[in-house]
Amino acid sequence: MTAGKPQRIVNSVAPIRICDNGGWTDTWFAGHGKVCNVAVYPYVDVQVSVFDRGDRHERVMLNAENFGERYAIVPGDELPNRHPLLEAAIDEMGVPDDVALEIAIHSDAPAGCSTGTSAAVTVALVGALDALTPGRLTPHEVAYTAHRVEVDRLGLQSGIQDQLCSAYGGVSYIEMHDYPHATVSQLRLPDPVWWELERRLVLVFLGRTHVSSSVHERVIAELESEGPGAPRLAALRACATDARDALSAGDFGAFGRAMQDNTAAQEALHPELVSKDAARVIEVARAHGALGWKVNGAGGEGGSVTLLTGPSATEKRQLLRAVAEADPLYQVIPTYLSRFGLRIWEARLG
Helix, strand or coil: CCCCCCCEEEEEEEEEEEEEECCCCCCCCCCCEEEEEEEEEEEEEEEEEEEEHHHCCCCEEEEEHHHCEEEEECCCCCCCCCCHHHHHHHHHHCCCCCEEEEEEEEECCCCCCCCCHHHHHHHHHHHHHHCCCCCCCCHHHHHHHHHHHHHHHCCCCCCCHHHHHHHHCCEEEEEEEECCEEEEEECCCCHHHHHHHHHHEEEEECCCCCCCCHHHHHHHHHHHHHCCCCHHHHHHHHHHHHHHHHHHCCCHHHHHHHHHHHHHHHHHHCHHHECHHHHHHHHHHHHCCCCEEEECCCCECCCEEEEECCCCHHHHHHHHHHHHHHCCCCEEECCEECCCCCEEEECCCC
């Protein structure tokens, strides 16, 4: 049986998330919450090549490029469980009976960077597969489908902010009024504020993959027992509102203070949520005039930190050199603000 040429090629990209002020409050145990976060490159990239069913032996071939793995999935059969999130998303969306698919997935963001990469992967994959069938999911529906894959199918702990940020892009203010239901307001920043924010934000990967731990489980148990009205959750919600107001006013000093307050509020949940590596990067940043720092995601060992530098470009470059010198594992990941969230388009053949 010949491989044949694809009938269609569907591309999708989705941004990752940094600087999630108010994170932890977009969860089931928080009940209601507020998050202000920022969508950035590097994107997650998904490409789905669509073949006539008769031209391929395998119905679905999955190519997880970051892991160097390419293997077949049989719709309706037991999933291989090699990349459960990808497989569950494909199973959730289904494959039209008359086609076979080659699905390639790639991300330039390091695995375990605490930047919502897994959510971006799922959003991009759901969006691409949705393009194969009549009707289209809205960005909101794509985000909630991706969230459902993680929570309902795989039983993972997941708030809703990562999926919504990836689907919508830009700078988002997310208000979750009753888990998991939320509204998304995108901040329309003037170009000079947008450009300056892009220039000042720095993403530092701490060189170690972030994984959920017993610390996270203890924090969740404590917050569940305290309920949605817990003062520590209220402090985090306030950071999201402060971040939104600061960016809306173009006040980088206030935005930096909101980032600092949020990291302190994370540390109040448990001291180990701000790891020794994160604290070391923060001290380097403070010594070089940074205005703010936010431990991305839930915090803990590994992951990343977002820094907000001051107005001096020279001092920013000095900071980047100092971070690299502090530990050879630390990596500054180049980022650019993403005005767009999920994008889906069909490639021209030939």
